[in-house]
Amino acid sequence: MKRTGVFICHCGINIAGTVDVKKAAKELAKHKGVVHSEEYVYMCSDPGQNLIIDAIKEKKLDNVVIACCSPTLHETTFRNAAKSAGINTFQCEIANIREQCSWVHKDMNKATDKAIKITKSAVERVRRNESLEPISVPVTRRALVIGGGIAGIQSALDLANSGFEVVLVERSPSIGGHMIQLSETFPTLDCSQCILTPKMVEVSKHPKIKLMTYSEVQEVSGYVGNFKVKILKKPTYVDPDKCTLCDECSKVCPVLVSNEFDLGLTGRRAIYIPFPQAIPATYTLDIKGCPGLLPIACGKCADVCEPEAIDYDMKPEIVEEEVGAIIVTTGYDLYDKENMAEYGYGKYADVLDGLQFERLCSASGPTMGKILRPSDHKEPKEVVFIQCVGSRDPELHCAYCSKICCMYTAKHAMLYKHHVHDGQAYIFYIDIRSGGKGYEEFVQRAVEEDGVLYLRGKVSKIFEDKGKIKVWGVDTLSGKDIEIDADMVVLATAMRPSKGAEELAKKLKIAMDKDGFLSEAHPKLRPVESVTSGMFLAGAAQAPKDIPEAVAQASGAAAKAIAILSQDRLYHAPTVAKVNLNLCTGCGMCVEVCPYEALSLKDGKVEVNEVLCEGCGTCSATCLRAAIQVKNLTPLQVHEMISISLGG
Amino acid sequence: MAEEFEPKIVAFLCKWCSSAGSDLAGVSRMEYPPNVVPIQVMCSGSVSPLYVLSAFNKGADGVLVSGCHPGDCHYIKGNFYARRRIALVKRLLDFIGLEPQRFQMSWVSAAEGTKYTQIIKDFVQELKPLGPQTKLRRDL
Incomplete structure (x- = not known):
C-alpha cells in the first residue's frame, strides 16, 4: 500500500476557527494508508513547507494531501515542495477546507466532519494518481x-x-x-x-x-x-502600391454615403480614404455604396486613375x-442611438454624442475645428452636456460606469469655451468620477477657469422648441427644476463592446x-x-x-x-485523456464530442493527441465502457471520492 | 423530539466556474448548510451518469451537478453535453421513481458566490421534507 502523508493547515484561525484541526489530523491518521498526519498553523510558510518536505523524506511518503485553501492559490506551492522532496508533483493533492468549508460554515462539529470527508476524499484520489511529467511543445515565435x-x-x-x-x-x-x-x-x-x-x-x-x-x-x-x-x-479594389493618393477617383465618384469617420456629420464617396493620415495610405472602394463592380454600370474611378491602381477583379x-x-x-462602440430616443438622440440634428462632438472640435473635422450646429451651421451659445447617458442605469440600460465620460465631458465643455468665449456650458451629472493623475485638477480647471456650470441631476425631457432644444432637468443640490434653452446637446453615451466582438x-x-x-x-x-x-x-x-x-x-x-x-518550448498539463485499447471498441462517440478535436480513430481504436487535449473529460463521460479516462481523475478515483464524501 | 433529518449531498462542481463560484462564496464569508461535500471535476461535461447513480447508490440524499453557464464553458461546449446528459439521467431517475428534487443541475459562474450559496440552501430545504433516499441505496 502506498504511504500517504496528510498536512492540515490552520491558516491562522481562518480554518482552525471553525474546523477542529487536531481532531481532523487524528481522524486522518486512522485512515487506511495514511502513515503521517499533522497540523500546522501556516502550511504555506517556509517552515510549513519544510514540515512537508521533511516528512516525505523521513517517512518515505509516496504521496501527500495538503488540506488548506483553494487549489487555485497554493497548489503550485505545495506541488513544488513535494517535488523538492523527491516525489512527483502529481503525488500532491489539495483538499479545499477553507473556501469550501471553514469559511462558509459556523457549526464546528459539522464543519470538522465535512473537512475530514473532503481531506479523506483527496487521500483516496492521490493514492491512485499517476506520476506525470508536463508535455513539452515547441513555440511559434x-x-x-x-x-x-x-x-x-x-x-x-x-x-x-x-x-x-x-x-x-x-x-x-x-x-x-x-x-x-x-x-x-x-x-x-x-x-x-x-x-x-x-x-x-x-x-x-x-x-x-x-x-x-x-x-x-x-x-x-x-x-x-x-x-x-x-x-x-x-478586397479594397485599390492596389496600395500603385495608388498615389491623387484623389481623382473620389472626385468623380457619383456615390455619396455617410462618413463613419465623422460619425455621419459628413458624407464620403464610395471610393475614399478614411482620413488624410490613414495607415496604410491608400484608397478603398466600399462596394456597399458602389453601384456595382461592373465597369459598365459606372467605372468612373478606374477611368480617371492614372496609375491604374483600381482593380475591380480583386477577390477576397x-x-x-x-x-x-x-x-x-x-x-468599443458607443451605445446605439436607438436606445436613447428619450434624449432626442438621432431625432434632433443638434443632439450629438461625444464622438460627434470630438469631430466638431477637431481641427481636421467637418467644420475645420469651428464648433457649429449641424442643423444651421450657427455657433451654439448654450450647450448642455449630459453624463451617464445609458451608463449606471441598471433598469433600462447598462449597469456599469463607462468611466471616461466624466473626464471627456469636462474636456468637451472646456474645449467649447475655448472656441466660443461668450458661450455657456452646462453639465448634468450624477457624480464626478475623476480618479487619475491630474484628473481632479482638470475638472476643477473646467469649473474655475472656464466657468462650466455643473448641475447635479438627471435630465427628464429634451424637445425642440422654436429653434432651440429645450432641456428640462433638476438640480438636486438646490432642489430646483432647471429649464435650459440650449443650442446644442451633447450626450456622454455609454461605452459598449465593439460590434462583432x-x-x-x-x-x-x-x-x-x-x-x-x-x-x-x-x-x-x-x-x-x-x-x-x-x-x-x-x-x-x-x-x-x-x-x-x-x-x-x-x-x-x-x-x-x-x-x-521567448520560450523555446512550452509545457502543457499532462492530465490528458488516455485510452485503454483493450476496452475501446472504436465506436467514435468520444471523437464526436471532443471540443478540441484531440481524438481520432486509428486502426479501429481511438488515439489521443496529447498536445491538443485539455483534459476536460467530456470523452470519458461519453464512453460506455470507461475505455477513455482522464489521467488522475479517473472514474475509479471519482467513485472512491463519492464513497468517502458520503461517509465511507 | 427526534433530531432533524440532515440530507447528504454530493456536489460535482466544475473547476472553472462552479468550484470558483463556491470559492467566492467562501471568500465573501457567505454561509450555507454543511450538508454538501464538493467534488471538483474538470468540467460538468465529464460527469458521467454513473457518477450520479453511484452517489445515490452510496447513500446520497441529493446530487448536484454544477457547471459554467451555457455558452461560457471553459472547454467550449462541455456543459452542453452535460445539459443533455443530465436531462436524460433526470428522466431515468424519474422512471425509476426517485423524487425529481433529489437531482439538480445548476449554472454557477466564478462570480456567483451568492447564487451558489442560495442553491445549496434551497437544495437542503427541498430535501429535508423528503427524508432519506432509499430507492437506490445499496445497503438497505
Missing part, C-alpha cells in the same frame, strides 16, 4: 494582434520592438481606432492625432509588423504557442498565419462578461490574460477605460505574450 486602435498599436509595437514578428489585423481600412477621431485628450489637452500618428507611422514602417487592414479573423485553431489563424482579407483572400500568442484589442470571442473561445466585455482570467491578479492560455486582452474590449490605461494594459499584454514567445 510570432504574435497576432486583433484590432488596430491605440491598444493594438501599442501591443504590436512593444512586441515588434522586442524582436518578435507581429501580424496586426484591423477590420477597417486604416488603423487608429477611435483615438484618431478625437480632437484633444484629457487631462493635458494634447492633440490626439498628433500623439497617435507617430505610432501609426512606426507600425507601417516597422520591419517586424505585418499590417493587415480591411481584414478579419475567420478561424482560430491550435493552442498556446501554436495557433493557426485564418484571416479574411477583404484567406491568409493563413501561424502564431504563438494572440492579443485581442477590439475596443462577441462573434470573435466565440471563434477565439475566450469568455465574455454579462455586458459583453471580454473576461480577464482574474479581476485583480491576471488582468491582461484571458481564461484561454496564450490569449491576452487589452483596451476597452475588456472594460471601459481611457487612453493611458489602454496603453498600459496593451504593454502588459505584450509583456505576457513575450513571456510565452
